[in-house]
Amino acid sequence: MAQGIRIAGLNKLFPGPDGTSVAAVKDVNLEIAEGKLVTLLGPSGCGKTTLLRMIAGFEEPTSGDIWFGDKRINDEPPNTRDAAMVFQSYAIFPHLDVFENVAFGLRLRKFSKADIEERVKRVLEQTGLLSLARRSPNQLSGGQQQRVALARCIVMEPRVLLFDEPLSNLDAKLRDQMRIEIRELQQRLGITSIYVTHDQVEAMSISDDIVVMNGGVVEQVGSPHTVYARPASRFVADFIGKANFVSATVVDKNSVEVAGKTLTLPGTPGLEKKSRVTLVVRPEAVRLDAAKGDFIGTVSRVMFLGNIAEYLIKIPGIGYWLVDSPNPGETGLFEVGQAVHLSPSRPSIHVLDRA
Known part of the structure; x- marks a missing residue:
């Protein structure tokens, strides 16, 4: 037993x-x-x-x-x-x-x-x-x-x-x-x-x-x-998976500011106003779009891996983000040098270094 x-x-x-x-x-x-x-x-x-x-x-x-x-x-x-x-x-x-x-x-x-x-x-x-x-x-x-x-x-x-x-x-x-x-x-x-x-x-x-x-x-x-x-x-x-680490400033108990953009984070209470925190944004939790989104960046690298396309995107004021886009065979690929819009999924954002 x-x-x-x-x-x-x-x-x-x-x-x-x-x-x-x-x-x-x-x-x-x-x-x-x-x-x-x-x-x-x-x-x-x-x-x-x-x-x-x-x-x-x-x-x-x-x-x-x-x-x-x-x-x-x-x-x-x-x-x-x-x-x-x-x-x-x-x-x-x-x-x-x-x-x-x-x-x-x-x-x-x-x-x-x-x-x-x-x-x-x-x-x-x-x-x-x-x-x-x-x-x-x-x-x-x-x-x-x-x-x-x-x-x-x-x-x-x-x-x-x-x-x-x-x-x-x-x-x-x-x-x-x-x-x-x-x-x-x-x-x-x-x-x-x-x-x-x-x-x-x-x-x-x-x-x-x-x-x-x-x-x-x-x-x-x-x-x-x-x-x-x-x-x-x-x-x-x-260590576990891939992650983007993003510096942010707390606006109020449920929202943070990243490069001039306010992100409301539902279910993340207890943030101390004006404190600095680190956000964990997983690559698969970011949506790419040619026309609209929270941030705009430039594609620096594209790797086609079959079931996903892995992008490295440079975002002014933030740095580089890894983004995994599903089903690239159907949606097509963005090209190096192309401008893209990025929108991280709010529920998927995790706050580290909380005050």
């Missing part, structure tokens, strides 16, 4: 080159509800893998506590934590076929032959590997090998499933396919899961919640929609 995870005041210090300590994880507090998939997301060196390894038991916290359900597991070795990890490198045995790779842990724990047969076949069917049960790993594709690694973890029926960038060795199309399979399998089994990645699209597509980390600190925890649409900091807004 799955169980929730609670992390309280967790810190990890490593010795630095000059005798000082380097903090890899700083005062992390986190609660993961039972049966949910939560992704640790951030750039290289942000502390996400170190945090995962402490949860798994491969690293010892400098301070703080880790709880699985109502059990504090800080002093538990990895093999008694009732958690299983899917690694980036697959780590499957080349001399064993698919069935024996998946059965390996069960044989170590002295399960009966009948139990092993029943559990392995069930998991192979769940992961789409039953027809490949007697193939050796060198006869499998990368995606199939990753499924074997996943099946080997699931067959042990862990209460917690951990993923350490499991798809980074696959090509783009296989990554897309495997993240869907992992998400569907996790939801079907209801296993509490923690997934580490630096890929924003991967995190957005599979997570119940995302934990955005930077420099060992948790910057924000929230649903994919929340961290994208309402980022808690400039780092989060810049």
Whole structure:
């Protein structure tokens, strides 16, 4: 049965080159509800893998506590934590076929032959590997090998499933396919899961919640929609997706001024008059028009990407904005040097640095 995870005041210090300590994880507090998939997301060196390894038991916290359900597991070795990890490198045995790779842990724990047969076949069917049960790993594709690694973890029926960038060795199309399979399998089994990645699209597509980390600190925890649409900091807004950052002056509690244009922002109370704020404007939330709009600018760059056209537009008094325009095959393309009008969607504008 799955169980929730609670992390309280967790810190990890490593010795630095000059005798000082380097903090890899700083005062992390986190609660993961039972049966949910939560992704640790951030750039290289942000502390996400170190945090995962402490949860798994491969690293010892400098301070703080880790709880699985109502059990504090800080002093538990990895093999008694009732958690299983899917690694980036697959780590499957080349001399064993698919069935024996998946059965390996069960044989170590002295399960009966009948139990092993029943559990392995069930998991192979769940992961789409039953027809490949007697193939050796060198006869499998990368995606199939990753499924074997996943099946080997699931067959042990862990209460917690951990993923350490499991798809980074696959090509783009296989990554897309495997993240869907992992998400569907996790939801079907209801296993509490923690997934580490630096890929924003991967995190957005599979997570119940995302934990955005930077420099060992948790910057924000929230649903994919929340961290994208309402980022808690400039780092989060810049790291997840693309964003235009626009300086503005508060006119009153519901409106701001940008380059002489007043924008009313419904549902954004609490702005302090005459204070300076930063607006987050996502590229897809800006409408382009040849004749009318809030601002006028000049097209500096056009990139046709099939489903969208990506424009870089210079706006006097503001600077450059990225704009993603949908369905350019039907609407046509603006040209470099052409004047265009821009209108940001008011509900999509997010205010940072609010006084």
